[in-house]
Amino acid sequence: MAGGDCLAAGEVSKSDEGSEFQTWDGGRRPDEDEEAAAFCEEGVRKKMGVLARMVGMEGCGQPGVVLTEVVRVLKELDGRARGVRGSRKS
Numbered sequence: 001m002a003g004g005d006c007l008a009a010g011e012v013s014k015s016d017e018g019s020e021f022q023t024w025d026g027g028r029r030p031d032e033d034e035e036a037a038a039f040c041e042e043g044v045r046k047k048m049g050v051l052a053r054m055v056g057m058e059g060c061g062q063p064g065v066v067l068t069e070v071v072r073v074l075k076e077l078d079g080r081a082r083g084v085r086g087s088r089k090s
Contacts, residue, residue: 039063 038044052060055069 039048048063048066049058051070052058052066055066055073057066057069060066
């Protein structure tokens with residue numbers, strides 16, 4: 001992930017429009033700017049890059065999209081593991 005992939009404070013990515021990240025009146029949470037800035041820190045960008053590569057989304061500059069895919073993959077793997085464990089008990 002390149003440094004230019006981070007959203008500027010106050011920006012909303014297409015994937016975040018209308019999500020829980022906005023308040024009822026369309027405003028942003030006060031701490032959201034801090035969260036957005038945290039995703040732009042070098043260490044966090046590197047970790048997000050690793051996660052993105054792990055789920056086949058290398059180069060994606062949207063942390064929310066990457067994390068959503070990571071959660072989906074983990075849930076799928078957990079479901080498969082539970083299925084394997086359940087079939088061994090039979």
